[in-house]
Amino acid sequence: MIALKSTNDINIAEITDSVKSDSCGAIDVFIGTVRNNFKGKDVAKLFFEAYEPMAISELTKIADQVKEKYQADKVSIVHALGDCLVGEIAVVIAVSTPHRKASFDGCQYAIDTLKETVPIWKKEFFEDGSHWVFSHP
């Protein structure tokens, strides 16, 4: 499953189920959530926007890379769009592999690569303003 959804429509159980495989002994699920602070300032919410067709294409490429590099059977990546309040889900990545190390590594590769290559932008809102976040300021 590769998708961009409102945070309220992201279902962790559904995403986890989507990568279940009888040939795999491990499923790793990374859940990125909205933190309530940034450099000591209180974060009120995040806002995500994407160049949607390209984002889906790039997320699909990452899933294919995880399958090839880590011998993953199934990979799902679902990212939030729009407003995300503190504690809500921004991204879920699920990877199934025959053994556990590969699924951990596959999840890490997917989230790190996502931040570099997928055209999704994040804006943080504070009490006194907002700013766009760069993955490596």
Add this chain to the structure above:
Amino acid sequence: MKILLFGIAKDIIGDSQLEWELTVEQKTSEDLLEALKQRYPALTKLRSIALAVNGEHANGTELIQQTDEIALIPPMSGG
């Protein structure tokens, strides 16, 4: 052509898309990116700024046409 704008690039240029008429000198994606930086110098202050051509990250050498879908890609930050 319409150039799609996102994130901080949208804030810098002031709209979600930009109407752009290619000149004869603007043959590649790199030429177009340089022309955009000249018109909007604030873009050069970003950590990175690049183009996507028809939904793919551009490497600068792509030949571009008025009918291509171009997006300006400021630093990304999903997740």
